[in-house]
Amino acid sequence: MADNKPIGIFDSGYGGLTVFRSIFKELPDYDYVYIGDTARAPYGNRSFQTIHQYTWECVQWLFKQGCPLVILACNTASAKALRNIQQIDLKNEDPAKRVLGVIRPTAQVIGNYTQTQEIGVLGTKGTVQSESYKIEIGNFFPGVKVFQQACPLWVPLIENGEYDKPGANYFVKQYLDQVLAQSTNIDTLLLACTHYPLIQQKIMEYLPKNIQVVSQGDIVAKSLADYLQRHPEMETSISRNKTQQFFTTTDDTADFDHYAELFFSAAVKSSYADINNC
Structure with a gap:
């Protein structure tokens, strides 16, 4: 993936695939990498600190895959982690990279x-x-x-x-x-x-x-299209090979694929993501 610079899409599990589905329909030419942190889901009842930690670990993993732009396709992560990531973490990581949410x-x-x-x-x-x-x-x-x-x-x-x-x-x-x-x-x-x-x-x-x-799917997709139009420096940095890659933090990828298909409305073939080695 060294030559690829895909758009990263993160969710705590499967739900973000409904947003990814709309994004891919709106912007089919770009490359995408999706990661669902199913090993640690659900996020809904966890603390701000824990959600920030888990989300940032997955965002860093997506950065390692070459993603210059990451979408938090998760309301809980957008609510509890996005602000710290944007205002603190990215400054220490790479100010040129961007993380956007759905709220x-x-x-x-x-x-x-x-x-x-x-x-x-x-x-x-x-x-x-x-x-x-x-x-x-x-x-x-x-x-x-x-x-x-x-x-x-x-x-x-x-x-x-x-x-x-x-x-x-x-x-x-x-x-x-x-x-x-x-x-x-x-x-x-x-x-x-x-x-x-x-x-x-x-x-x-x-x-x-x-x-x-x-x-939210169509709303977020249209907002992303508008964002890329307004930020040509980001838009031109993203690779365009029409590829989709799916990853899960649980090692039972077959189980992930089964449920992911319900959310994505298409067959999904995922791989295991070891975020501990990012």
Whole structure:
């Protein structure tokens, strides 16, 4: 990979593949390397310090693969690790390299979706507790009210293949009822976890018709396309061979491939990534 300079995409597990899917559709000519830290997932209930450590280790691994640009396709990592990585770690690593997240580009546009100026945010416990969406949406849309709801059981249901079974219905409805109980004027629900698109249709079954559900993949993909257009020095440094490589931090790559296909909507063939040797 010495001659390649791919775009790196990181997630704590599988969810970031829904974002990668949209990015590849929007920007198919570039090279990509995806790493899922499945050996240490989930990140949602871990501390800021631990999430920063795990995320930075994977980012450094992606740098070792030649990536000049890394996308944190993970809301929890974007909420709890991105700021330190951008403001501290990159200065010591290489100021020319860039790490971007999924929260800011989503916050920049989500206010355009609502008519009532009230939005519900569904995410992991870590993302919700960080208040990142409230802060960022408030910066871009001061008049929009944000109501948050942690959905801690959704990721386990999805990753254990139970999300499309009747037993999941109770937990989907439970969290939706809780967020809608916070305000009767919410007309937009943001899926602030990259796993949640897999249950988007189920979510919509339990919502009034006037409430729209927004996932992040296409938003992040278009934001990345805009970023590369505005930063030609980065855009020209990325190699263009239309390659995709997938890595996981667990040594059971067959298991990763099986679940990854559900998120990526295409067959995945992964390799083991030993991040301890980065």
